[in-house]
Amino acid sequence: MKTLRLLLGDQLNEAHSWFSQINPEVTYVMMELGQELTYTTHHIQKVVGFFLAMRDFSQRLRSKGHNFIYISLDDHNNSQDLCLNLNQLIAKGGYQNFEYQLPDEHRLDQQLIQFCNSLTIASKAYDTQHFLSTREELNQHFKGKKTFIMESFYRMMRKRHNVLMDHETPVGGQWNYDAENRKKLPKNVYVPNPFLFDNDASEILALLKNRNVKTIGSIKNNALLWPINREQGLQLFEVFLNTFLPHFGDFQDAMTEEHWSLFHSRISFALNIKLISPKEVIDRVENLYRSNSDQVPLSSAEGFIRQILGWREFMRGIYWKFMPEYASMNFFNHQRKLPSWFWTGNTKMKCLSHSIGQSLDYAYAHHIQRLMITGNFTLLAGINPNEVDQWYLGIYIDAIEWVEITNTRGMSQFADGGIVATKPYISSANYINKMGHYCTKCHYNQALKTGPKACPFNSLYWNFIDANREHLANNPRMSMMYKVWDKNSVESKNQILEQADLYLKQIEEL
Ligand SMILES: Cc1cc2nc3c(=O)[nH]c(=O)nc-3n(C[C@H](O)[C@H](O)[C@H](O)COP(=O)(O)OP(=O)(O)OC[C@H]3O[C@@H](n4cnc5c(N)ncnc54)[C@H](O)[C@@H]3O)c2cc1C
Ligand code: SF4
Structure with a gap:
């Protein structure tokens, strides 16, 4: 059956089961959209990062033999609206089936549900196969609960995924080493420079300029220092493991004018657009701790894993539990404008x-x-x-x-x-x-x-x-x-x- 499969800009998971086989009946589509550039004013590096990573991903899949349509921002057929573009493609391509991966954003989730309801062809949504918990598992976990405590969620996740566990007990006897993550940076601790990429951003910058896209912030020398593909995401993470992780725990909460990322990993972009997976990151840190606890103290390994297995997955659960009401909550009724x-x-x-x-x-x-x-x-x-x-x-x-x-x-x-x-x-x-x-x-x-x-x-x-x-x-x-x-x-x-x-x-x- 001729199938059109949509990929959003933050769905760059090469390990997804969709890509395990090449199917000539299946065509993938990815789009640079005006609608995604205007729902807020983005940092210039964020727009460049997304577009470079999306373009790289489409070329990889194409080179592996998958059918791939990439609609660039200046494509004369680009209506700049996700659903209008999809309608055009389906009408022209004679597809009998439309498939997509579940969006992480409520806004896009709703847009695609409505779109599918309007279709006369079959449609189906798939899990992104990125997170440790599916949306349904989160739904079940939070169902009927009146209070939402990250620490209990985190312990449940440690047990469920057998992370930093010695059978039924947490490694080291304690679940949480937060108290050891609060040191000020002393003068004598050496902080290595952050590991940066030099991805050529000139083409995207010219495109954004031509189309008068409003952005904030700056980018130096037409170069993007963030990872734009899986290899770069993994490389950044490896540097973090070898160079920064040993001190991550101690100085997680420290602040200084001298260093803009201190001992932090800077992998959030690579994770959030799914170039790398939370599971592989967690496994790698745990293995490193278990094989070399002299180099990686438990407070660093646990502190880092807690952010990803605990906070990141927990926040996703809260989001799906409380959206769309969450977006208008204002407990203190604060009304002042941002300076x-x-x-x-x-x-x-x-x-x-x-x-x-x-x-x-x-x-x-x-x-x-x-x-x-x-x-x-x-x-x-x-x-x-x-x-x-x-x-x-x-x-x-x-x-x-x-x-x-x-x-x-x-x-x-x-x-x-x-x-x-x-x-x-x-x-x-x-x-x-x-x-x-x-x-x-x-x-x-x-x-x-x-x-x-x-x-x-x-x-x-x-x-x-x-x-x-x-x-x-x-x-x-x-x-x-x-x-x-x-x-x-x-x-x-x-x-x-x-x-x-x-x-x-x-x-x-x-
Ligand atoms: C006001 C506010 C806004 C934030 N907005 C975002 C956002 O838009 N996107 C985002 O990814 N994170 C956000 N965070 C969480 C956190 O600050 C960033 O994930 C982190 O700074 C990213 O840098 P890093 O990769 O160097 O993180 P590290 O300190 O190295 O931590 C490792 C990873 O743990 C995860 N993580 C850490 N803390 C959190 C958290 N509280 N919630 C979810 N994941 C976490 C991230 O994936 C991060 O990459 C926000 C935090 C605050 C207080
Ligand atoms: S405003 Fe100045 S004095 Fe006050 S907390 Fe910030 S840096 Fe310190």
Whole structure:
């Protein structure tokens, strides 16, 4: 039966069973679409990364003998709309069957369900064969649950997939070594330079320029430093294993102006577009730990595996459980606009200028910069989560809604009222100073709460605590902060709140 199979730009899984045989009756199609360039404003490196990887993937499948249609952005038959293009192809090609892999985004999922309902030919959806849990398994796991705790999900996944287990017990006797993942970077620890590619981006850049595609951020020397095919994804991961993993655990939460990715793996883009699989990554780390625990401490191996087997799969479960309602949750009813310096990095606050600046330069910030610098600030300043989401969805190379929105709206902004996090991830300058090197070079003074040099994080922190008493005072993990706040005199509280009020009024000038 003549079959048309759709592949989306983040479905570049060469190991999918679809490709195990060459079938002359089957034609694959992949498209560069205007509709995907306009639902948010993307970082230039993100658009280039997707298009280069998609083009590379199509050439590989073609060279293996598969029928492959690739519709480029400037193809004169490209309507820029997924369904219109599919309708044209089906009408012209005389296909009797349409197949696709389940999208990771709710938006595309709905679009394809509606499209299939409108078809007069047969259609079928397949699993992407990328994640450790299928959408149905996640659905079953979360069914009927009222609370969603990542740690219990993670333990279940460790047992189910037999990862870092000695029979029924976790390797080392503990499930979680999070407490060992919180060291500041000392001066004497050598941090190697990040491993970068030099993929030629000139053709795509010219294409985007010709078509006036609006993007953010920059790309240097027409070269994309991110992986665009499986070999590069694996190469990046191998470098991480040999060079960065030994220190990953210790300095997972550290921040410094000197190094933009520290000991992090930077494999999220390769993973999210499915060039490499979470299973192979987890297996490789576990094998390395088991064969050489002198080189790879358990805290590093477990800390890394937890992010992928735990957080990444858990967030996907939350996404499918709560979408589409999740996208409009706003627990604190925050309404303030995102300051314009989020698009330039021009702020006197060193931690923010560096985290935003490197995001514009590299389409990347590591987890703690996303959570405890940019996310912490937007939550304390009461920025509307819609604006925060759009920023995160656009700026990062790895930003695809299922993993972006759950991290942003859930983990970082607590806009879901505590589905993902048990308490808001907020801090004053104290934490930022403890975990990073930013404060010593800042215009503001991390020790001050009031006055023109006072660090904005301090007064905004207490202002947030004060303003959200109704929502948070009964949270057992927050009650301590209310006790501390209430010990202040009325006068001192007023001074701090006035300082916060002033900073919020002058947010553009901070
Ligand atoms: C506000 C906010 C927004 C985020 N947006 C995204 C996003 O759009 N896309 C994205 O992939 N990650 C997102 N994350 C999670 C995390 O910050 C990135 O996965 C990580 O920084 C990617 O860099 P890395 O590959 O060097 O990660 P490493 O620190 O080396 O971690 C290894 C891998 O673990 C996985 N991982 C780690 N933390 C998480 C997490 N919280 N949720 C899911 N997977 C995780 C990633 O696949 C990552 O590649 C976000 C986090 C926050 C706080
Ligand atoms: S003093 Fe405040 S604003 Fe400056 S770097 Fe430290 S935490 Fe950030």
